[in-house]
Amino acid sequence: MVTIRTATTNDATIIALLGRITYSESHGKYIDNKKHLLNYNNDAFSLKKIKESLSIPDNVFYLIYVNKLPVGYAKLVLNTTFNNKTPQNSCRLERIYILNDFLPLKIGQQLYNTVINKAISLNFECIWLSVYIKNNRAIQFYRKNNFTKIGVLQFKVNKKEYENTVFVTKLERIKKN
Numbered sequence: 726m727v728t729i730r731t732a733t734t735n736d737a738t739i740i741a742l743l744g745r746i747t748y749s750e751s752h753g754k755y756i757d758n759k760k761h762l763l764n765y766n767n768d769a770f771s772l773k774k775i776k777e778s779l780s781i782p783d784n785v786f787y788l789i790y791v792n793k794l795p796v797g798y799a800k801l802v803l804n805t806t807f808n809n810k811t812p813q814n815s816c817r818l819e820r821i822y823i824l825n826d827f828l829p830l831k832i833g834q835q836l837y838n839t840v841i842n843k844a845i846s847l848n849f850e851c852i853w854l855s856v857y858i859k860n861n862r863a864i865q866f867y868r869k870n871n872f873t874k875i876g877v878l879q880f881k882v883n884k885k886e887y888e889n890t891v892f893v894t895k896l897e898r899i900k901k902n
């Protein structure tokens with residue numbers, strides 16, 4: 726059984742652990758120096774940072790469970806534009822990550838729909854995100870969900886830059902479920 730719920734500051738430990746494991750699983754192979762990967766994970770997914778992030782009102786985190794096990798999470802950031810290339814009334818899907826073991830279940834769409842329905846309910850016009858140019862599965866997923874490219878940004882891991890495509894989609898075009 727798949728369930729999804731909004732996360733609170735009480736979920737910081739789960740999100741910190743899911744965050745670093747899913748990041749290493751999906752992006753670790755692109756980072757040659759494993760010390761850099763460790764440093765990135767220690768910093769980006771420290772309990773302190775995740776707790777702080779969970780307590781910011783414009784951040785909305787979701788957890789997805791399979792048979793009561795937490796297997797992924799998403800982070801929606803409200804009220805944020807991409808370099809003024811998106812309307813003022815935009816939000817960002819900053820993270821959407823499912824554990825490798827559970828990818829065959831293809832449950833990303835359910836988590837994504839929950840995020841999108843929240844953004845629609847808050848009357849956001851657009852949602853944008855960035856994805857590493859080599860992350861073909863995620864790119865295919867976003868294309869299937871009507872995202873189009875509006876730019877690039879450099880994602881830094883230990884001072885090394887990784888090119889990300891910036892995608893956007895208008896929220897009216899997504900059917901509510």
Ligand SMILES: CC(C)(COP(=O)(O)OP(=O)(O)OC[C@H]1O[C@@H](n2cnc3c(N)ncnc32)[C@H](O)[C@@H]1OP(=O)(O)O)[C@@H](O)C(=O)NCCC(=O)NCCS
Pocket residue numbers: 747751821822823824828830831832833834855856857860861862863865866869
């Ligand atoms: C991105 C993510 C949430 C999408 O959820 P999902 O459940 O995997 O999504 P789906 O399976 O519905 O869609 C992925 C599509 O990519 C396809 N795909 C799988 N592997 C692929 C690959 N190596 N290259 C290209 N396409 C691929 C799938 O077949 C599917 O397309 P289809 O439905 O037309 O067959 C999930 O893959 C994930 O968590 N990945 C790891 C973390 C990650 O990269 N997050 C995104 C960071 S920007």
